[in-house]
Amino acid sequence: MRHAANVYERLGCRTIINAAGPSTRVSGGIMAAEVADAMREASQHCVDMAELHAHAATVIAEATGAESGLVTTGAAAGLLLGTAACLTGLDPAKMNRLPDTSGMKNEVVMVRSQRNFYDHAVRTAGVRLVEVGLPDRFSGAGVRDAEAWEIGAAIGERTAMVFYVAQPNALPPLPAVVAAAHKAGVPVLVDAAAQLPPVENLRRFIAEGADLVVFSGGKAIGGPQASGILCGRRDLIAAAALQTLDLDIPYDMWFPPSSFIDKSKLAGLPHHGIGRACKVGKEEIIGLVAALQRFAGMTAEARSRPWFVLCEALIMAAAGPRHAKLDVVVDPKRPGVPAVELRLDGDADITLARLLQKLHDGEPSIRPNLGRLADGALLFSPMCMKPGEPEIIGRELLRHLGRARGAVPRPHIGRRVR
Numbered sequence: 001m002r003h004a005a006n007v008y009e010r011l012g013c014r015t016i017i018n019a020a021g022p023s024t025r026v027s028g029g030i031m032a033a034e035v036a037d038a039m040r041e042a043s044q045h046c047v048d049m050a051e052l053h054a055h056a057a058t059v060i061a062e063a064t065g066a067e068s069g070l071v072t073t074g075a076a077a078g079l080l081l082g083t084a085a086c087l088t089g090l091d092p093a094k095m096n097r098l099p100d101t102s103g104m105k106n107e108v109v110m111v112r113s114q115r116n117f118y119d120h121a122v123r124t125a126g127v128r129l130v131e132v133g134l135p136d137r138f139s140g141a142g143v144r145d146a147e148a149w150e151i152g153a154a155i156g157e158r159t160a161m162v163f164y165v166a167q168p169n170a171l172p173p174l175p176a177v178v179a180a181a182h183k184a185g186v187p188v189l190v191d192a193a194a195q196l197p198p199v200e201n202l203r204r205f206i207a208e209g210a211d212l213v214v215f216s217g218g219k220a221i222g223g224p225q226a227s228g229i230l231c232g233r234r235d236l237i238a239a240a241a242l243q244t245l246d247l248d249i250p251y252d253m254w255f256p257p258s259s260f261i262d263k264s265k266l267a268g269l270p271h272h273g274i275g276r277a278c279k280v281g282k283e284e285i286i287g288l289v290a291a292l293q294r295f296a297g298m299t300a301e302a303r304s305r306p307w308f309v310l311c312e313a314l315i316m317a318a319a320g321p322r323h324a325k326l327d328v329v330v331d332p333k334r335p336g337v338p339a340v341e342l343r344l345d346g347d348a349d350i351t352l353a354r355l356l357q358k359l360h361d362g363e364p365s366i367r368p369n370l371g372r373l374a375d376g377a378l379l380f381s382p383m384c385m386k387p388g389e390p391e392i393i394g395r396e397l398l399r400h401l402g403r404a405r406g407a408v409p410r411p412h413i414g415r416r417v418r
């Protein structure tokens with residue numbers, strides 16, 4: 001019998017050790033106490049939502065260098081709202097019609113190799129994706145991917161937006177994509193959901209000319225699991241906000257701060273918009289703002305030191321496994337984000353899939369990161385681990401793998417670049 005039941009256990013729901021990182025599937029991360037406290041405090045007062053959004057917008061603008069910003073229920077919601085804003089601008093009649101886009105500019109150009117499961121959120125606004133470029137890798141001889149001129153060539157009369165998914169090795173480079181889009185007067189929306197840290201990326205994509213950028217609030221920023229940021233041009237953020245706010249009020253009786261939404265630019269107030277289904281609450285807005293201020297104010301060293309400490313604790317705790325090797329690995333393109341990589345050797349009598357199942361079925365249940373599974377490795381991310389958990393993971397790994405014969409329980413602290 002376990003004691004000290006927490007709110008989940010009182011419900012009969014077990015908690016897990018999250019070594020996957022802040023994935024939605026494993027409930028995001030662990031919120032800092034000051035962020036959780038801010039949300040609790042937020043829940044004890046009422047505010048005017050447009051006014052609260054306007055204040056959050058100034059914090060987002062300061063952190064990102066954008067003109068304005070909107071707290072959303074996640075990066076995916078930001079993709080939907082950002083796309084909707086590019087489709088409608090400040091036209092309330094168009095807002096009312098979404099996702100029916102017949103007769104509107106309704107094509108979104110994107111690089112074919114950047115297609116991913118999250119682009120469903122873009123398509124939800126009612127657009128057709130126009131894929132560009134050929135990631136010519138399959139033959140083994142190819143070296144090219146989409147090029148900026150191809151984006152320019154794909155933009156036509158029906159193009160409402162160019163959609164770009166940021167990654168350290170995304171091609172073509174964003175500034176070239178922005179140049180091609182802006183030459184045709186088309187805005188660029190960037191999905192940078194998981195591109196933090198480094199903290200510099202909060203400003204980078206706006207500085208490179210993106211009209212709108214989306215970040216997840218529930219990943220490295222450390223905000224509520226269901227929060228995100230859409231930042232960018234003031235008119236587009238106003239258009240996005242108008243499509244998620246509760247507008248069950250006559251035009252003459254609604255007084256949003258003009259810095260956030262300039263009512264005088266509107267022919268009238270739209271109905272509840274396409275984004276009403278992903279409304280954000282005051283608690284999420286306050287939590288996101290608190291987390292963003294904390295994240296932006298932290299040095300890279302302060303952020304990643306505890307992660308390295310957790311990784312090294314795991315290496316120590318799992319020292320000497322049979323037919324397996326553990327290393328702290330760091331992606332050179334994301335130097336502040338370490339993980340522990342586990343590889344089995346050829347003599348192992350367990351597969352990674354079987355090990356994964358044993359970890360899943362254990363007490364407590366342990367969830368590694370599967371991002372490198374195809375490459376023959378399990379990763380243990382420290383981003384959502386708590387102190388004490390590396391020791392439990394190490395104990396469970398040794399229990400399932402066994403200890404190598406003659407292995408002295410001495411740590412091998414190797415750090416290598418993956």
Ligand SMILES: *Cc1c(COP(=O)(O)O)cnc(C)c1O
Pocket residue numbers: 024073074075076077118165191192193194215216217218227228
């Ligand atoms: C995580 C992620 C999203 C979705 O973020 P949420 O905040 O969970 O909605 C979108 N795009 C990419 C590339 C992501 O990694």
